[in-house]
Amino acid sequence: MTSHRTLVLVAHPDLGSSRITAHLAEAVSGLDNITVRDLSALYPDRRFDVAREQELLRGHDTIVWQFPWHWYSVPGVMKEWMDQVLSYGFAFGAGGDALHGKRLQLVLSTGGPESSYAPTGHNRFTMAELLLPLDATAHLCGLDMAEPLVLHSAPRVEQTELERHAARYRELLAPVGAAAGQ
Numbered sequence: 387m388t389s390h391r392t393l394v395l396v397a398h399p400d401l402g403s404s405r406i407t408a409h410l411a412e413a414v415s416g417l418d419n420i421t422v423r424d425l426s427a428l429y430p431d432r433r434f435d436v437a438r439e440q441e442l443l444r445g446h447d448t449i450v451w452q453f454p455w456h457w458y459s460v461p462g463v464m465k466e467w468m469d470q471v472l473s474y475g476f477a478f479g480a481g482g483d484a485l486h487g488k489r490l491q492l493v494l495s496t497g498g499p500e501s502s503y504a505p506t507g508h509n510r511f512t513m514a515e516l517l518l519p520l521d522a523t524a525h526l527c528g529l530d531m532a533e534p535l536v537l538h539s540a541p542r543v544e545q546t547e548l549e550r551h552a553a554r555y556r557e558l559l560a561p562v563g564a565a566a567g568q
Contacts, residue, residue, distance in 0.1 A: 392559050393446035394422040394493075397453040397464035401426060406495045406540045406548065407454055413552035414559055421446065425463045432466045439471040444484055449529065450559070451520075452493040454540065458509075458516055468523065477527040486528030492520060493555060495540035503538070 394414060398407045401424050415422040421442065429435075443449060453460050460468075475481050502508040503516070513536055524531040535558060537543065537551050 389419050390448065391419045391421070391446040392417075392448040392450060393442055394420060394450040394452055394559075395464070395467065396422060396424045397426070397451065397461045397467070398424070399426055399461055399463065404454070406537065406543070407452065409548055410493065410495075410537075410552055410555055411452060413556055417556060417560055420559060425467055429463070429467075432463060434467055434470045436470055436473070439467070440473075440476055440484065443471070443488075446488070448489040448491055448559070449485075450491045450493055455494050455496040460520070472523070472527060483528060488529055489532055490524045490527075490529040491532045491558070492517065492534040494534065495537040497541055498538065500536075500538040 394411065396407060396411045398404050401408050401411070411422055411424070414420055423442075425434075451460065451464060453464055456462075459465070472478070472485075473482075476484050496503070496513075498508060500513075503511065503513045505511070509516070513534070517534060521531050535551075535555060537548075543551075
């Protein structure tokens with residue numbers, strides 16, 4: 387039996403200057419059967435090696451999109467990756483079933499507190515509502531979207547809370563591989 391493999395795609399404009407996204411990526415990079423890729427570092431010109439990216443998607447069971455929440459969406463590098471890699475005939479449309487049955491896990495951080503993501507909050511919408519376009523993308527591609535892991539108030543989070551969140555992230559990914567290998 388093959389073991390469960392997870393592909394973590396980190397989308398941050400400058401991971402080297404990141405406190406939260408970099409810490410979380412580092413927290414899971416040493417786990418068994420986890421492949422972590424920094425899209426901005428690999429593709430500074432944003433000209434993705436589509437064949438390679440699609441090969442990686444085919445070879446993994448869980449796909450993680452890890453990113454800071456930018457203007458109610460993914461960072462530009464993730465959007466461009468989606469536009470180029472999740473193509474017709476591969477991810478959707480006629481013959482586009484390469485991702486069917488795989489799991490999509492969103493791991494994101496926001497600048498605002500959780501309370502701001504409510505109908506009466508500063509952002510007027512819940513996080514679940516704001517994530518609907520990504521849910522629709524997952525559905526179109528035949529991906530099963532897992533419950534997102536969200537760290538709110540990222541700029542103000544204490545190191546101890548960041549460590550707890552990183553541990554939750556590791557637990558979220560590690561049991562998948564352990565269970566599949568049994």
